[in-house]
Amino acid sequence: MSTGSPPTSAPRKSMPSALKLDLHAKCSTTKARASTLHLPHGDVPLPIFMPVATQASLKGLTYDQLKQTGCMLCLNNTYHLGLKPGQAVLDAVGGAHKLQGWDRNILTDSGGFQMVSLLKLATVTEEGVRFLSPHDGSPMLLTPEHSISLQNSIGSDIIMQLDDVIATTSPDHQRIHEAMERSVRWLDRCIDAHKYPDRQNLFCIIQGGLDLDLRKKCCEEMVARDTPGIAIGGLSGGEEKQSFCQVVDTCTSLLPDHKPRYVMGVGYPEDLIVGVALGADMFDCVWPTRTARFGNAVVPSGTLNMRNQAFAEDYGPVQEGCTCTICRPKQQGGLGVTRSYLHHLATKETVGAHLLTIHNVHYLLSLMGSARQAILEDRFPAFLREFFGKLYGEKTNIPSWVVEALRGVGVDLMVD
């Protein structure tokens, strides 16, 4: 078992990779990249949004409906699958792909985030996360080895290291420093414990809070360990958006071109697009699917709550011109669902949630598809102007963090 010594900079074990990244184009102005990620269960166009099928199901959608949104890669949560159905069942059934009947790619997190955020009295020690079993109060321990073993049983195409997650907003700098160094030590333990590097890609997770020096140090340590992909973690915890952008910007500048970069737990459409401009490739968030269950539709101008009385007699599609199954008219093979009908169903029948989930997932996937196309055609700055123009209307409504972040990569939204 590792002790509290500072991490060594040399990898303990060379890391085979079960992925290949084809970098097709880089934006000539911003840091945005367009690429294709070849994974064991199919090719994924990057940049990408990954919908979250927490418990091996995307909130009421069949996997064929998910495929129709264009999804090539979705998330499962290790914490939830570890509780239900549990490792023994996953082993017996033959992994998460076989459990849920999904033949495309799966990414799993390490379970550490949920552990710390959902379980009371979880404490992090060098060995792992200590917590009291909520049922009988006995002390328990979740280690990097446990997390990797579970993810090996899940069989996901991309697995994440267990990291020492603390809120970026924590005022305890000493603790943030410790968490960063511990995450590096835990990465070494994860690499050692990983049984199937030939078919599952382990991603490291850059930590270091909002301290850019710590982040730099962490990038250096982790890049040296040569994992197939790299995640930027510890964000989406309520930090200032400006700090979020600085961290992503700092990290992507230090990361090698030929590896995919994943910003965890992000987020809203504007976060995704800024993230892409700052050089990130992959994003995940439960927001589009969760908000669908509350009756919200995501559209270019923001979100529309279908429960609002204003939609009771609105007989137009959720989003004019949208090509998703529910918005497309019947004549074009779609369902021709109206806002009025969704108003009638929202939060009253599960089908209302299913229909909005289809739209929202499709919206985010096609948004990333358009961003990718714009990068390939080297007109990403124009795409940025159009996207933020639709979302906020007047230039003056664009939040300053967006303007600042994009200025940093050479696009000034305030100037035409």
Place this chain on the structure above:
Amino acid sequence: MDSDSSSKSPDTMTNFTLLAPTTASVLSPRLGSLALTGRKSIPTPNYIPLTSRGVVSHISHDLLRDQTAIGSLYFGLEDFIERQQRKGTVPIYNIPTSSHESALRKFTCFPEELVLVLGPRRVPAIACPPDNTPNSIAIATSVGFRQLDSNQFVEGVQKLRPDIVVGMADIVLGRQPGLKRQGKMVDRTHAYTMHATDQLYGSLVPEQNRSTASYFAPLLPLENTQQSLYLEELEGELRPHVSGLALYESASLAIVPESLGNLPRMLLNEPATPHDILREVSLGADVVTIPFIGDASDGGIALDFVFSPSETSIAEPTPLALDLWSSEYTTDTSPLREQCECYTCRNHHRAYIHHLLSAKEMLAWTLLQVHNYHTMDVFFSKIRESIQRGAFESDAQAFHRLYAAELPDRTGQGPRLRGHHVSASGPHQPRRNPRAWGRLDDLQFSESPSAVATPDTGADGLEERGFAEKEHS
């Protein structure tokens, strides 16, 4: 086809043809075909899938279109008109449609070929505390109970343009009506029917405004003699406007007058088992409703029977269904039913459905619905084959012998129920849903309850599942 075996209503577009036997008969199984202009014809005996607020529960429209054989749907007008009184407007009435387009179809986004049936109330209907009146019936909308008067009902039919309309009836729910009330039931239903047919098809209605919906007139769940005046009227003056009969109990199949025998009979009741359905078919029901399909899916139960079984002599009765909540399916990777061709069985296994149920994932109910509807489709197609072969009685006997008398009781928790899903017939009812929220200080502000997963097992269980290890200090 023999012309007198066919009933074509002059006012409407329905054509019901009896195939076997070709003459109208009572109290025997019969094979037929219900054809409506522009729609997929319905071979009978068959069933009509039920909707709740304009959807088949848990089945989104693309799934219904691509992965089920659903060809007709039943809607209750009460599911759409909750804004009529408070806001004075009904969104489904105002949807722009072309001259012959059905607003019901357009609003609910269902395909052109589906036969849409509209009745005043859902099936099964929730018993309402207010009583029906001589010109209105009590209904339950999503915002509460109210009266639907006969003019409002006619307006609904005219605006929504369903293919088939089930007429208003004075039905007493949840208790046995007394003798005096039984008389009222007949008088009122008679009056509702006269009024509606006159308003929809009467000679005073300009021809271009006449409804094209086929009218299914209610028969009351009473003795023949009690409603004889009403029945005579149906056979006489009302006959040209009536395209079918709506029945509320299987006993009514015995009181259909001979001259109405070649009308299609839609039985809007609640069979508890496939055995009940076979009895209804044997008495000459053409189209039935089956609320237990949705109830089974909500309860985590996969229907598992075929008509007619090849096996005959078995010591133990074969169960009619699987309870997927049972832990015996935890690692069972076989389909819900071997050789089943439904979407669920082709793509998923019992272990997954079991997992989805215990994880309270909505997809469990979706996949079970698809399987359960498919099971009923096959059941009815085999019934029709059996009648064709003249083997229905013996096949039904074999079915009764082989299968258990009841569906298994549900053991697991179903979806969260909304007001329009359940009865509020009396005071002091048990909670219909478990509490989702505790005291404020237990709330996780950053997470919605759906994302908060707490282990449901102790330390040993967690260790066994490889989730974490116990610490031995």
